[in-house]
C-alpha cells in the first residue's frame with residue numbers, strides 16, 4: 665500500500681436516534697470522511713455534535729434507538745482487501761474487529777475488566793482473534809509492551825492498581841495488539857490530567873510510526889488536535905463543516921465555527937480576551953434550517969438560514985460555508 669492509500673472511506677453516512685413520539689435525533693447527517701494509511705485524523709467539535717455517534721456508526725455498533733439511514737463505509741485491510749462494513753455478516757464483522765478496525769469507546773477506562781489481570785485481558789484477545797498458543801501470545805504481548813515503552817510488570821496488575829494514564833495506555837495497547845489498520849479513539853485523553861495526556865498522545869504517535877496504524881482521534885479539545893493530528897475534521901450539529909491539514913486550519917480557519925473553536929483556546933501569555941463561541945449547539949431533533957451554525961454565526965447572511973451550504977474546495981481544504989462561495 666502506498667502512503668496515499670485510503671484505509672477508511674466513509675461516504676454520505678447518516679444515522680439517527682429514533683425516539684418515542686416520532687422524535688428523530690439527526691446525530692450524524694450525511695457525513696463523508698476518509699483516512700489515509702498511517703494518518704492521524706482529528707475529529708473535533710463541541711459536546712453533542714455527533715462525534716461519538718459517528719464513531720459508533722463507522723464501527724457498525726448500531727442498535728436501537730440508533731438507526732443507520734444511509735451511507736457506505738469501506739475499509740481496506742493490510743493485504744489490500746476492500747471491506748464493505750455494512751455488507752458484512754455478523755460473523756464477518758466480528759472477525760474484522762480488532763484485526764482491521766479497533767474502537768476505543770469514550771470513557772474507556774471502564775473497558776478494562778476490573779476483576780481480571782491485564783495479562784488475561786491480552787490473552788483473551790489472542791484467544792478470540794489470534795492463531796497462536798498461549799506462550800507465543802505472551803511473548804508477543806511482552807515484545808509489544810517493550811516496543812511501546814510500557815513496563816512488563818503491568819501484566820500482573822489489576823486495572824485499579826494502575827494510574828489513570830497507565831490504564832489508558834494499556835487500553836490503547838490492547839486495542840492495537842492485533843495490528844488493526846485503523847483505530848477509532850473516542851476522547852482517549854479527556855479524563856486525564858495534562859501531564860498524562862501527553863503520554864497518551866506520544867504513544868498513539870509511536871504506534872503510527874512503528875506499525876503504520878491510522879487513527880481517528882476524537883476530542884473536543886482543540887489543543888490536543890493541534891499537538892496530535894495530521895488532518896482535522898470539524899463536526900458541528902451532526903455534520904462535518906471543515907476538513908483540512910491541521911497546521912493550515914489552525915493558521916487560517918475558514919469556517920466561522922472553526923474560528924470560534926480556535927479562538928476559545930487559552931493562549932499562553934495572552935492578555936486580551938479573544939472572541940470565542942457564544943451560545944450552544946442546537947438540538948439535533950430540530951436543527952436550524954440552512955446552515956446549522958447560522959444562529960451563532962457572527963458573519964451570517966440572509967442565504968445562510970435558507971440554504972444549506974455545499975462543500976467549497978480551497979486548496980486541499982473543504983469548507984461548508986457560504987462565505988467561501990466564488991472564492
Ligand SMILES: Nc1ncnc2c1ncn2[C@@H]1O[C@H](COP(=O)(O)OP(=O)(O)O)[C@@H](O)[C@H]1O
Pocket residue numbers: 681683689691709710711712713714715716717718729947948
Ligand atoms: N442513546 C441516545 N438516544 C438519543 N439521543 C442520543 C443518544 N446518544 C446521543 N444522543 C444525541 O445525539 C447527539 C450526538 O451525541 P454524541 O454522538 O454523543 O455527540 P458527541 O460525541 O459529539 O458529544 C446529541 O444531541 C445527543 O443528545
Ligand SMILES: [Mg+2]
Pocket residue numbers: 715716717770850851
Ligand atoms: Mg462523545
